[in-house]
Amino acid sequence: MNPIIFLDYAGVAVFAATGALSASRKQLDVIGFLFLACVTGIGGGTVRDLILDVTVFWLANPDYILICLAMAVLVYFTAHRVESRYRLLLWLDAIGLAAYCVFGAWKGLVVTGSGIVAVVMGTLTATFGGILRDQLAGEPSVLLRPEVYVTAAIAGAVVFTVAFVAGLPLLAAAVLAFLVAFAIRGGALWFGWSFPRYRSRPGRRPEDIR
Amino acid sequence: MNPIIFLDYAGVAVFAATGALSASRKQLDVIGFLFLACVTGIGGGTVRDLILDVTVFWLANPDYILICLAMAVLVYFTAHRVESRYRLLLWLDAIGLAAYCVFGAWKGLVVTGSGIVAVVMGTLTATFGGILRDQLAGEPSVLLRPEVYVTAAIAGAVVFTVAFVAGLPLLAAAVLAFLVAFAIRGGALWFGWSFPRYRSRPGRRPEDIR
Amino acid sequence: MNPIIFLDYAGVAVFAATGALSASRKQLDVIGFLFLACVTGIGGGTVRDLILDVTVFWLANPDYILICLAMAVLVYFTAHRVESRYRLLLWLDAIGLAAYCVFGAWKGLVVTGSGIVAVVMGTLTATFGGILRDQLAGEPSVLLRPEVYVTAAIAGAVVFTVAFVAGLPLLAAAVLAFLVAFAIRGGALWFGWSFPRYRSRPGRRPEDIR
Numbered sequence: 001m002n003p004i005i006f007l008d009y010a011g012v013a014v015f016a017a018t019g020a021l022s023a024s025r026k027q028l029d030v031i032g033f034l035f036l037a038c039v040t041g042i043g044g045g046t047v048r049d050l051i052l053d054v055t056v057f058w059l060a061n062p063d064y065i066l067i068c069l070a071m072a073v074l075v076y077f078t079a080h081r082v083e084s085r086y087r088l089l090l091w092l093d094a095i096g097l098a099a100y101c102v103f104g105a106w107k108g109l110v111v112t113g114s115g116i117v118a119v120v121m122g123t124l125t126a127t128f129g130g131i132l133r134d135q136l137a138g139e140p141s142v143l144l145r146p147e148v149y150v151t152a153a154i155a156g157a158v159v160f161t162v163a164f165v166a167g168l169p170l171l172a173a174a175v176l177a178f179l180v181a182f183a184i185r186g187g188a189l190w191f192g193w194s195f196p197r198y199r200s201r202p203g204r205r206p207e208d209i210r
Numbered sequence: 211m212n213p214i215i216f217l218d219y220a221g222v223a224v225f226a227a228t229g230a231l232s233a234s235r236k237q238l239d240v241i242g243f244l245f246l247a248c249v250t251g252i253g254g255g256t257v258r259d260l261i262l263d264v265t266v267f268w269l270a271n272p273d274y275i276l277i278c279l280a281m282a283v284l285v286y287f288t289a290h291r292v293e294s295r296y297r298l299l300l301w302l303d304a305i306g307l308a309a310y311c312v313f314g315a316w317k318g319l320v321v322t323g324s325g326i327v328a329v330v331m332g333t334l335t336a337t338f339g340g341i342l343r344d345q346l347a348g349e350p351s352v353l354l355r356p357e358v359y360v361t362a363a364i365a366g367a368v369v370f371t372v373a374f375v376a377g378l379p380l381l382a383a384a385v386l387a388f389l390v391a392f393a394i395r396g397g398a399l400w401f402g403w404s405f406p407r408y409r410s411r412p413g414r415r416p417e418d419i420r
Numbered sequence: 421m422n423p424i425i426f427l428d429y430a431g432v433a434v435f436a437a438t439g440a441l442s443a444s445r446k447q448l449d450v451i452g453f454l455f456l457a458c459v460t461g462i463g464g465g466t467v468r469d470l471i472l473d474v475t476v477f478w479l480a481n482p483d484y485i486l487i488c489l490a491m492a493v494l495v496y497f498t499a500h501r502v503e504s505r506y507r508l509l510l511w512l513d514a515i516g517l518a519a520y521c522v523f524g525a526w527k528g529l530v531v532t533g534s535g536i537v538a539v540v541m542g543t544l545t546a547t548f549g550g551i552l553r554d555q556l557a558g559e560p561s562v563l564l565r566p567e568v569y570v571t572a573a574i575a576g577a578v579v580f581t582v583a584f585v586a587g588l589p590l591l592a593a594a595v596l597a598f599l600v601a602f603a604i605r606g607g608a609l610w611f612g613w614s615f616p617r618y619r620s621r622p623g624r625r626p627e628d629i630r
Contacts, residue, residue, distance in 0.1 A: 233618065
């Protein structure tokens with residue numbers, strides 16, 4: 001089996017766990033955990049495969065669904081032990097983001113051969129699971145958080161694409177890009193890294209913007 | 211014509227009506243009724259067909275669009291006679307959910323042959339129309355309501371899949387599964403059935419959850 | 421090159437600009453501008469192509485992505501000069517709506533041959549980019565605004581479909597339909613045109629509606 005598939009399983013599993021954590025924060029019932037785990041776990045990859053016009057990955061291999069269900073049950077019975085479930089959610093989301101920006105870029109590159117498409121697919125599919133989760137659970141979107149988020153996905157996708165096209169072995173390029181993406185997002189979570197936010201005029205507040 | 215197609219028409223029509231009722235609650239104009247009726251009526255099935263990689267059902271047969279438009283007009287001229295439009299919306303949504311979890315499971319089973327995929331397709335497509343409606347209309351998501359919702363869709367999809375694979379005639383399996391799903395969701399609406407909600411520690415309130 | 425392709429480029433570019441303007445209103449960083457510009461610029465056309473089961477347009481030609489990135493940078497460095505960025509967003513959105521309802525109807529007609537499908541595809545794809553933008557940025561949906569919006573897209577799609585099927589040259593039908601759609605949406609923005617809103621009983625307020 002192609003070792004990069006491991007990133008796919010890892011991405012699905014940790015995104016599923018973030019979906020279940022979101023369900024725990026909304027105090028849903030156990031079925032709500034299963035539902036949000038599945039949608040978050042398979043959402044990003046589903047959109048990726050639809051756009052690339054390849055068979056949606058979990059149709060061909062329902063193991064992915066079972067992984068999502070297992071993660072939901074695991075979170076249901078262990079989440080109360082966690083000090084801050086929202087911190088855990090953000091860190092797992094960071095792992096999922098790093099795994100999926102690399103895997104998405106690889107799949108985009110293999111299917112279309114275009115580096116630009118690879119970077120876009122990696123970025124979109126790394127971020128889409130979290131967007132879907134936050135929309136469904138009615139949480140503030142992770143996209144609008146102040147620290148660096150999408151940047152980590154773009155960086156991972158670019159590093160993978162450049163390294164792989166430049167001739168690095170697949171596994172080396174994947175590990176390197178995963179580490180870059182995770183380091184950026186993890187650093188942002190740990191140190192609060194952020195880019196300067198847009199401000200049309202100094203002192204203006206969001207409420208004033210028409 | 212395959213008699214199970216009736217479930218598809220019924221699901222589209224009642225979901226379209228819920229979209230129009232949502233438009234009435236938001237006091238949209240008549241075009242808003244048409245738009246929300248179409249999106250809610252055909253949304254779930256569109257996602258189902260995209261994932262299954264079959265022709266989207268309303269491309270092949272635009273009658274579905276005409277049904278949505280007719281339901282929108284009907285609701286526009288009759289909704290004021292209803293005591294509580296939100297109750298009506300929830301009950302019609304229950305019928306749509308029951309029809310679509312069976313039809314989605316059947317289509318998933320026919321296309322992929324996998325029981326797990328059938329259950330997931332039935333569940334996702336039964337719930338997706340309502341999710342889309344609530345997101346577009348800016349209403350609180352039906353997913354996050356306290357009573358049992360997704361469970362009814364899962365139960366209907368499981369009952370259909372098991373009964374059909376076990377050899378029951380298609381129509382019998384479909385009617386049985388429809389009744390199970392509708393009884394669960396209807397019972398939940400009528401009696402307020404709910405599962406215990408997740409609570410990390412007794413007495414903790416949602417606002418305390420980090 | 422088919423001259424109607426120009427409408428596609430124009431639609432992508434102005435929708436991308438509205439996404440970037442939305443990012444500026446949310447005071448996102450420059451990466452947020454790039455992300456919202458891409459999602460808004462290519463979102464409507466992506467859904468259109470998925471439903472029509474043709475290759476997603478930006479996979480075949482990554483220039484569209486570069487256009488979105490260029491628009492994001494342009495807006496990032498010029499938006500502060502604009503008196504009201506929300507007014508500008510609405511007017512650019514009107515241009516995108518007019519361009520995309522025509523282009524979507526044309527593509528729907530070419531692929532399926534059905535006039536009803538053409539009108540639905542034109543309408544859905546003209547409105548979907550804006551819906552996605554508002555959902556992602558957490559802004560009130562442009563769909564729920566009081567003035568005429570979806571109507572302009574329907575009118576443009578209907579005029580194009582009727583004119584083209586009636587034998588008008590492609591370019592003439594496209595220009596005519598674009599002008600109709602833009603005139604309706606522009607008139608609605610300028611003069612505040614709106615249809616009567618649904619009201620179940622005179623004097624009832626939205627809060628009273630159950």
